[in-house]
Amino acid sequence: MEIIDNDDLVQDIEASEDLTIPEVLPVLPVRDVVIFKNMLLPLFIGRTRSIKTIEESIAIYNKLLFVVSQNDPEIENPEPEKLYNTGTVSRILRILKLPDQKMKLLIQGVSTAKIDNYTVKNELLFAKIDILPDNNLDKVTLEIEATMRSVKALSTKILELRGELSEDISSILNSINEPGKLADLVASNLTLKLEEFQKILESSDSVTKLNLVNKYLTREVKLSSVQAKISDDVQKELSKTQRDYYLREHLRAIHKELGDFDEKFYEIDDYSKQIKKAKMPKEAEEEVNKQLKRLDLMQIDSSEATIIRTYIDYLLEIPWSKSTKDFFDINYSKKILDKEHYGLEKIKDRILEYLSVKKLNPKMKGPILCFVGPPGVGKTSLGKAISKAIKRKFVRISLGGINDEAEIRGHRRTYIGAMPGRIIQGIIQAKTNNPVFMMDEIDKLGSDFRGDPSSALLEVLDPEQNFEFYDHYLNIKYDLSKVIFIMTANIVDNIPQALHDRMEIINLSGYTDEEKINIANNFLIPRELKETGLLRRKIKITSNALLQIINEYTLEAGVRCLQREINTIFRKIARKIAEKKKGPFNITKSNLHLYLGVRKYYPELEQDKSEIGVSIGLAWTQSGGEPLYVEALIVQGKGELVLTGQIGEVMQESAKTAVTYTRANFCKTKKENQKLDNSDIHIHVPACAIPKDGPSAGIAIACAIVSILTKKPVNKDVAMTGEISLRGKVLPVGGLKEKSLGALRAGVKTVIIPKKNEKDLQEIPIKIRKQIKYIIVEHMDEVLKHTLL
Numbered sequence: 001m002e003i004i005d006n007d008d009l010v011q012d013i014e015a016s017e018d019l020t021i022p023e024v025l026p027v028l029p030v031r032d033v034v035i036f037k038n039m040l041l042p043l044f045i046g047r048t049r050s051i052k053t054i055e056e057s058i059a060i061y062n063k064l065l066f067v068v069s070q071n072d073p074e075i076e077n078p079e080p081e082k083l084y085n086t087g088t089v090s091r092i093l094r095i096l097k098l099p100d101q102k103m104k105l106l107i108q109g110v111s112t113a114k115i116d117n118y119t120v121k122n123e124l125l126f127a128k129i130d131i132l133p134d135n136n137l138d139k140v141t142l143e144i145e146a147t148m149r150s151v152k153a154l155s156t157k158i159l160e161l162r163g164e165l166s167e168d169i170s171s172i173l174n175s176i177n178e179p180g181k182l183a184d185l186v187a188s189n190l191t192l193k194l195e196e197f198q199k200i201l202e203s204s205d206s207v208t209k210l211n212l213v214n215k216y217l218t219r220e221v222k223l224s225s226v227q228a229k230i231s232d233d234v235q236k237e238l239s240k241t242q243r244d245y246y247l248r249e250h251l252r253a254i255h256k257e258l259g260d261f262d263e264k265f266y267e268i269d270d271y272s273k274q275i276k277k278a279k280m281p282k283e284a285e286e287e288v289n290k291q292l293k294r295l296d297l298m299q300i301d302s303s304e305a306t307i308i309r310t311y312i313d314y315l316l317e318i319p320w321s322k323s324t325k326d327f328f329d330i331n332y333s334k335k336i337l338d339k340e341h342y343g344l345e346k347i348k349d350r351i352l353e354y355l356s357v358k359k360l361n362p363k364m365k366g367p368i369l370c371f372v373g374p375p376g377v378g379k380t381s382l383g384k385a386i387s388k389a390i391k392r393k394f395v396r397i398s399l400g401g402i403n404d405e406a407e408i409r410g411h412r413r414t415y416i417g418a419m420p421g422r423i424i425q426g427i428i429q430a431k432t433n434n435p436v437f438m439m440d441e442i443d444k445l446g447s448d449f450r451g452d453p454s455s456a457l458l459e460v461l462d463p464e465q466n467f468e469f470y471d472h473y474l475n476i477k478y479d480l481s482k483v484i485f486i487m488t489a490n491i492v493d494n495i496p497q498a499l500h501d502r503m504e505i506i507n508l509s510g511y512t513d514e515e516k517i518n519i520a521n522n523f524l525i526p527r528e529l530k531e532t533g534l535l536r537r538k539i540k541i542t543s544n545a546l547l548q549i550i551n552e553y554t555l556e557a558g559v560r561c562l563q564r565e566i567n568t569i570f571r572k573i574a575r576k577i578a579e580k581k582k583g584p585f586n587i588t589k590s591n592l593h594l595y596l597g598v599r600k601y602y603p604e605l606e607q608d609k610s611e612i613g614v615s616i617g618l619a620w621t622q623s624g625g626e627p628l629y630v631e632a633l634i635v636q637g638k639g640e641l642v643l644t645g646q647i648g649e650v651m652q653e654s655a656k657t658a659v660t661y662t663r664a665n666f667c668k669t670k671k672e673n674q675k676l677d678n679s680d681i682h683i684h685v686p687a688c689a690i691p692k693d694g695p696s697a698g699i700a701i702a703c704a705i706v707s708i709l710t711k712k713p714v715n716k717d718v719a720m721t722g723e724i725s726l727r728g729k730v731l732p733v734g735g736l737k738e739k740s741l742g743a744l745r746a747g748v749k750t751v752i753i754p755k756k757n758e759k760d761l762q763e764i765p766i767k768i769r770k771q772i773k774y775i776i777v778e779h780m781d782e783v784l785k786h787t788l789l
Helices: 048-059 142-162 167-175 179-187 194-201 206-258 263-278 282-296 303-317 330-340 345-360 379-389 422-430 453-460 497-502 513-532 543-553 560-578 649-666 670-677 698-710 736-745 755-763 766-771 780-787
Strands: 010-012 024-030 040-045 064-069 086-097 103-121 124-131 368-372 394-398 436-440 484-489 504-507 539-541 585-587 614-621 624-636 641-644 679-684 718-720 750-754 773-777
Touching (some): 024 086, 048 103, 064 194, 142 179, 142 206, 167 179, 345 379, 513 539, 513 543, 736 766
Parallel strands (some): 436 484, 641 679
Antiparallel strands (some): 614 624
16 A cells, blocks of 8 residues: 555555454444445545544554444444444545545445454554354355346336436346345445344345345335336426427417417516506515416416406505605695684694604604594594695595404405405505595494404504504505504594504684684685585675574584585575576575574573572583583482483482582581481483583582572573582583583683683683683682672
């Protein structure tokens, strides 16, 4: 053997003629491989102990070593108990030293041997071995010959299935006549588990070894046949697809040459052009191209193709990158808001503040505003005015009565008739990704077995989440952060708390009579004249007539019914003109009944004079503030408290508190208490058909009871609102502005309010405060001082 320098890295080891095998040889453990006799095998050696074993073999043991497999390949330096008991004496034919200090060996199996015992020397493992005899047969029987032929045939079949059969390999197989040698050769080229290789190696004689190889070969042939069939089927399918594509392209070329119209080709081509123009985000573009490829492989009239076509159409209709350029001229916006709406200064200021911030920081996320107020005060039209002021598109959807979550998030595409939710449909309708999006009646959302729409809106109305809004139909994210969302509601209490937290609540109270007259003259009358085709110069409605319509023909905080009554007047005038009657037509207080008929609304209890036991409270309703007349009477009975007029639980508790306070402070003698014990106190609130609730009528009830006990009338020109405690303290209430407007509509100019509500007077317009005298009180004694005559 010639040893080459390290520079050459390769050492060629010539085969030695002396193959005398020592009783003790160095052991080389290997992973996941078994070496058979006469088998050539390349090995990569990296373990330090294995490299030293190779060096020991070359230096002392004439290039011979004992190669044995580990039964656990995970162990780095296996002990003797982790090695199989049977291995192969092998000789090293060639060594290649690698740059990373590792070695590549070419070894050849010499003989199979069994280990007697192990010894350790210089940290290397040595084994005393017994060579297993070859057991060459003197005569090959017919059975053995048949087994050998079977092995050769099966080997040839496997090679055919793998495409590796050649004439040289066939010659080698046919030239082998020894069962053991044939078994070793075939076994060394099979793909088996380590345990199966080891079982063949440990076989006691060549016939047993050949039968084992024949058994494993039969199994491998079956596996190779199945594998070949699968590969063939896949190849055929691929070939068919390629053939169809090739023919389809030829067909298109033929149609193009003949001038015929290929509907599907032009449809796919048109979709491709639209996708490029749409400027979609990467995720959306990948999805639409994927669906387009599916559509191209389908029949044009199939049901699945129709579903995909509809989906692609929706994706192309969505304005992914189309935005309306904002117009941030604050003075112009203020003029538009003033032109479209009378009053509402607080709301207008909030909108102008938003526009100012947006002008300074264009990347600011859109706000979530919620306009809360009675019907007819202009919540919806205010949203239109905002879009007009900043020159954005306006979209409106109504949420009233929606019970299905899919109305918000859309339906899954697996359902028949599936479509996107109302949010995405509204964006498609606007054709821009930054419209003013109004959702009406958010307080009237429902929920049932189909889901909770209000929960689906949480993602839409959260600026921290809506930049990745997922619609079930699209199944890809869409950015809603550029949209200005505006909600409307009549009652804030009906809005779910989670939604309430995400919105900025802006309250719109009702209008005063003076404001309604201005709105009628500046907005309603011109609009209705245009709608009915009448000329302005022929018609005149006096302010007194408008005031009478407001007080006697409408009962509202807004102006919707007022508009309807004005329209009724103009329709009747239109008929007179059609009947060739000449104008001009002047509508005054004296002839108003000729157009609108008799008055529709009367106060529940008109008072010409102050009476004992009748006080005026103030209530808040969905239609705004209303006067609440409270009647009290003491009659002979059993000391019970009788409450009538559809009074709710909270108001009943206020009445009980008022009675207790009155008895404690105005029935101090035993005789007076006995008289009340033998009497019933009856409290009645007129308008029995209308439910009433809340604590704010507490001082009005107490005032009526005290009036009965002291036989002093209550001033009919004073209204009051406030909750009463057992010790007579007057506690704060809500809706002060609406209640003030209700007092004005009832003709009451003096209102008693709690001390803690004094701060709320700043929210009431100066015009209202000038018309009403507010009396600030902290205790019931002060209330009685200003009310009892």
